Amino acid sequence: MQNYISSKLKTNTNDGRKRLIGILLFIIILALFFSFNRLPKLDIVGEDLSAVTSPGQQCFQGFCIEREEGTSFISKWVTFSTTYLRLVTVGMTFAFVIAGLSEAFIFPPNSTRGFESGSWFSRTIKGAAAGPVMNLCSACIVPVSSAFHRRAGVEGALGMVQGSATMNIPALSMVFFVFNPLLGLSRLILAVVGALTIPPLVALTIKKEPQQKDLIDIVENNTILESILPWKTIFIETLREWSKITLGYLTRMGPIMIVAGFASGLAIQWLNPGIVNTYLGNNLLGLAIAATFGILINVPLLFEIPLVALLLLLGMGTAPAATLLFTAAAAGPVTFWGLAGILPKKSIASFAISTWIIGFLGGLIVLGVGTILWKDTQPLKIQMQQSKINTYSDITETSGVNFTTNSNLQNYNNTGIVILDFDNDSFEDIYIINGEGPNELFHNQGDKSFLNVTKSSNTYDINALGTGGCAADYDNDGDEDIFVTNQGQNTLFKNNGDGTFSKTKTNILNDNSHSIGCAWGDINNDGWLDLIYTNHTNNPVNSIKLFINTKNNEFEEFNSIKNDLTNYINNNLKILQPALIDINSDNNLDVVIIYKNLNTNTLNQLIWINQIQTLNNQKQINLIFNKEFLLSPEFDQKSRVKKIYFGNNIVISETGEVNLINNPILATFFRHFKIGWGAINFDYNNDGYDDIFISKNPPDYDQESNNSNQLPIQLSINEDIEKFSPILTENIPSDNTQINAVAYSDLDLDGCLDIVVSPYKAPLKIFHNSCKSQNNWLNLKLEGKSINKNAIGAQIHISTENGTQIKNLNTNVGQASQSSSKIHFGLGESKSIKSLTVFWPNGKISEYKNIDVNQHLSLSEPRE
Amino acid sequence: MPEWWLEVVLPSTIFGLMLILWIIIPPKNNEDDFGSKIRSLIIKMVKK
Numbered sequence: 001m002q003n004y005i006s007s008k009l010k011t012n013t014n015d016g017r018k019r020l021i022g023i024l025l026f027i028i029i030l031a032l033f034f035s036f037n038r039l040p041k042l043d044i045v046g047e048d049l050s051a052v053t054s055p056g057q058q059c060f061q062g063f064c065i066e067r068e069e070g071t072s073f074i075s076k077w078v079t080f081s082t083t084y085l086r087l088v089t090v091g092m093t094f095a096f097v098i099a100g101l102s103e104a105f106i107f108p109p110n111s112t113r114g115f116e117s118g119s120w121f122s123r124t125i126k127g128a129a130a131g132p133v134m135n136l137c138s139a140c141i142v143p144v145s146s147a148f149h150r151r152a153g154v155e156g157a158l159g160m161v162q163g164s165a166t167m168n169i170p171a172l173s174m175v176f177f178v179f180n181p182l183l184g185l186s187r188l189i190l191a192v193v194g195a196l197t198i199p200p201l202v203a204l205t206i207k208k209e210p211q212q213k214d215l216i217d218i219v220e221n222n223t224i225l226e227s228i229l230p231w232k233t234i235f236i237e238t239l240r241e242w243s244k245i246t247l248g249y250l251t252r253m254g255p256i257m258i259v260a261g262f263a264s265g266l267a268i269q270w271l272n273p274g275i276v277n278t279y280l281g282n283n284l285l286g287l288a289i290a291a292t293f294g295i296l297i298n299v300p301l302l303f304e305i306p307l308v309a310l311l312l313l314l315g316m317g318t319a320p321a322a323t324l325l326f327t328a329a330a331a332g333p334v335t336f337w338g339l340a341g342i343l344p345k346k347s348i349a350s351f352a353i354s355t356w357i358i359g360f361l362g363g364l365i366v367l368g369v370g371t372i373l374w375k376d377t378q379p380l381k382i383q384m385q386q387s388k389i390n391t392y393s394d395i396t397e398t399s400g401v402n403f404t405t406n407s408n409l410q411n412y413n414n415t416g417i418v419i420l421d422f423d424n425d426s427f428e429d430i431y432i433i434n435g436e437g438p439n440e441l442f443h444n445q446g447d448k449s450f451l452n453v454t455k456s457s458n459t460y461d462i463n464a465l466g467t468g469g470c471a472a473d474y475d476n477d478g479d480e481d482i483f484v485t486n487q488g489q490n491t492l493f494k495n496n497g498d499g500t501f502s503k504t505k506t507n508i509l510n511d512n513s514h515s516i517g518c519a520w521g522d523i524n525n526d527g528w529l530d531l532i533y534t535n536h537t538n539n540p541v542n543s544i545k546l547f548i549n550t551k552n553n554e555f556e557e558f559n560s561i562k563n564d565l566t567n568y569i570n571n572n573l574k575i576l577q578p579a580l581i582d583i584n585s586d587n588n589l590d591v592v593i594i595y596k597n598l599n600t601n602t603l604n605q606l607i608w609i610n611q612i613q614t615l616n617n618q619k620q621i622n623l624i625f626n627k628e629f630l631l632s633p634e635f636d637q638k639s640r641v642k643k644i645y646f647g648n649n650i651v652i653s654e655t656g657e658v659n660l661i662n663n664p665i666l667a668t669f670f671r672h673f674k675i676g677w678g679a680i681n682f683d684y685n686n687d688g689y690d691d692i693f694i695s696k697n698p699p700d701y702d703q704e705s706n707n708s709n710q711l712p713i714q715l716s717i718n719e720d721i722e723k724f725s726p727i728l729t730e731n732i733p734s735d736n737t738q739i740n741a742v743a744y745s746d747l748d749l750d751g752c753l754d755i756v757v758s759p760y761k762a763p764l765k766i767f768h769n770s771c772k773s774q775n776n777w778l779n780l781k782l783e784g785k786s787i788n789k790n791a792i793g794a795q796i797h798i799s800t801e802n803g804t805q806i807k808n809l810n811t812n813v814g815q816a817s818q819s820s821s822k823i824h825f826g827l828g829e830s831k832s833i834k835s836l837t838v839f840w841p842n843g844k845i846s847e848y849k850n851i852d853v854n855q856h857l858s859l860s861e862p863r864e
Numbered sequence: 865m866p867e868w869w870l871e872v873v874l875p876s877t878i879f880g881l882m883l884i885l886w887i888i889i890p891p892k893n894n895e896d897d898f899g900s901k902i903r904s905l906i907i908k909m910v911k912k
Contacts, residue, residue, distance in 0.1 A: 036870075086868055086871045089871040089874075089875060090870065090871060090874060090875070092875075093874060093875040093878055093879075096879075097878060100882075236889055237889070237892050239885055239889060240885060240886060240889035240890075240891065240892075240899070242882070243882035243883070243885040243886040243889075243899075244886050244897060244899060246879070246882050247879065247882055247883060247886060250879055
């Protein structure tokens with residue numbers, strides 16, 4: 001038996017012994033390589049794919065399309081190239097080591113055994129079969145295939161390159177996972193066709209190689225003459241050869257790999273959606289360019305997949321994708337350069353050309369087949385998820401809104417945004433309050449464009465130092481009026497109903513304090529909107545002003561909370577934004593005030609629960625101070641929408657559980673919010689769960705605590721009630737602008753909420769929601785009859801197959817600002833609304849059944 | 865440990881080790897390659 005094994009393995013020869021040692025070493029190294037590099041690499045490819053398919057920002061190996069401004073070309077190039085080189089370093093090391101091992105141990109120059117030389121077909125098959133075992137990129141496999149070339153010729157060497165780079169199992173598995181079956185199948189077929197046809201085609205173009213048989217005869221004679229050396233001697237001698245050959249590959253190919261990495265990085269930098277759409281479409285030009293581009297770049301093993309996925313998302317056609325998926329993997333400049341060491345130049349040219357042709361023809365077939373199959377299919381499976389993600393684009397430039405804010409934040413003169421529909425045309429307009437300069441009103445034209453109507457509407461307040469504002473129909477004449485908080489006397493713009501406003505003189509304006517934010521709400525349920533606003537002042541009694549609307553343009557100050565203010569407010573508390581919200585679902589609006597504690601540098605809220613009493617047939621407000629109300633565990637939990645009061649930016653909606661501190665994820669947000677200014681909650685993707693948008697805080701905010709941290713603009717996706725996904729900054733085109741205020745509205749009535757942000761001493765920005773989501777929605781406009789016309793304080797319950805949602809009509813969202821006065825429900829995949837119930841502020845209830853989704857609905861308070 | 869430590873440490877270790885082996889193992893047939901030249905140089909320096 002021993003003799004049989006010995007004769008089979010030829011261990012009675014020096015080469016046989018070398019080969020056996022080499023094979024054992026190869027198995028060990030291969031096992032280590034797979035364990036520590038190839039298997040973890042699947043995760044890296046996965047991360048790249050996640051980055052590629054993340055909404056709004058596509059990245060491939062550190063290079064991101066639409067990268068934020070300020071990243072220089074050189075920086076992007078170096079980042080991409082170094083990432084590329086990092087990815088190939090371990091693979092190349094393995095390749096050099098295995099190439100040296102092959103040459104020294106497995107196929108020594110005078111080798112007599114190994115893979116039989118056989119016919120061209122046999123050699124091709126052997127190369128193509130050995131390649132996937134190596135699992136290296138086309139450039140990395142070259143050293144090994146060079147060694148293999150000794151025994152298997154051109155066909156074997158090229159078969160090994162093709163097999164390793166295009167037919168490896170992870171790549172073939174992943175293409176089916178990532179792409180649709182057509183692309184996956186085309187990649188598989190092109191890989192097999194390429195590995196079987198390119199090697200013999202190339203061999204045909206060059207002169208006949210020295211006969212393998214001749215070589216064998218020579219070395220066999222040498223073998224007969226040599227003496228058999230001990231295992232140890234053979235091992236040590238060949239170890240030296242192995243080291244020498246490996247280092248030779250390193251010095252010859254290492255520098256060219258570095259150059260190639262930077263060259264590929266340079267080529268990638270020119271990718272942008274415009275170029276991809278223009279030159280990589282589903283046409284012959286697209287196929288030709290894809291084939292050429294694929295030949296001109298080297299990618300690390302498997303990384304052709306995220307690259308192609310990225311280009312597909314940028315607009316590349318499916319047919320060029322099929323071409324590129326093959327050619328990018330199959331060969332590249334480094335591959336050609338490496339093979340030029342063992343093959344004639346003519347064969348390198350024929351290798352490149354044949355790879356190009358097969359890639360092109362493959363794309364052509366996909367183009368033909370695709371025209372039959374493509375109708376409703378996406379080339380990228382992951383794109384199906386991508387298509388459901390709403391993204392935002394900056395439409396400021398085309399919107400006609402040209403407004404640069406001017407504010408002095410050290411005086412808390414932020415530039416609030418008020419969303420209102422001043423002309424009742426259903427398209428909500430934008431009123432922007434300027435810190436130091438005239439305010440401006442932009443009329444929504446309905447087509448994502450706006451007209452500056454400040455002068456014609458008489459809404460500029462040229463000498464005022466503006467802070468915030470709130471709009472509502474306080475005089476119940478059917479149109480929204482605007483109250484503006486100023487540093488100094490505030491302003492009340494009464495809507496004349498004809499597109500113009502008049503400055504009104506009322507007793508609520510007899511206050512020259514530095515006001516911050518305001519809110520309208522019918523706190524005594526008499527059908528007339530009352531006003532609350534906050535002041536920066538050292539006098540606690542004057543810090544919160546609540547005025548009851550006594551009709552006829554007159555207000556009466558509500559003084560009963562002044563004892564609470566005297567007892568609680570001190571110089572360490574900086575009062576910020578007020579809100580009137582029914583937080584305990586008793587149909588009475590309660591008072592919420594956000595303040596900043598300068599000692600602890602945290603934000604918190606003061607709560608007054610409104611327990612209206614009826615005395616002598618008259619309703620009387622009874623505000624009960626309850627600072628800890630929001631942390632009460634028995635708080636209403638019937639809503640699946642969380643009620644979150646964050647920072648100075650409040651709102652966030654509605655009824656629901658509020659025990660935020662026990663939720664680590666939300667607690668994190670809570671900490672963040674202590675320095676964020678503008679924050680809004682809204683269902684940006686119509687999935688039925690409110691999301692949170694936080695704006696970057698102004699630069700000199702928190703100066704008291706020397707806290708110079710600045711939040712980025714960020715949108716946090718609420719995927720379900722327990723999980724806010726990691727902050728996704730890429731949904732909002734971000735820059736370095738700090739934001740004072742933010743508001744939302746469905747400005748173009750497309751069913752998705754857009755965002756308006758007011759930056760610090762920079763142009764106002766409007767971000768349009770792409771509304772790509774397949775999710776359904778409902779947008780409600782409520783109109784009061786016997787109650788306030790805006791129906792502020794109404795609560796709406798809707799029931800769908802996915803459960804119940806509850807929202808309150810409250811517009812004060814975010815610091816010094818006001819968002820849409822419509823109520824927007826995201827419905828996810830729900831096809832209809834089983835029931836819709838409106839609890840009007842006066843206690844009336846309206847019930848509706850089987851409401852269609854995806855509509856803007858106006859509901860009026862019933863007469864009876 | 866930085867992300868790139870493997871990419872630096874692994875090749876450095878492997879190629880460094882191979883360079884040492886190339887130098888310290890005597891050539892089979894008195895080959896005049898880079899490794900043997902360094903080896904001779906080191907031997908001369910040690911003998912001095």
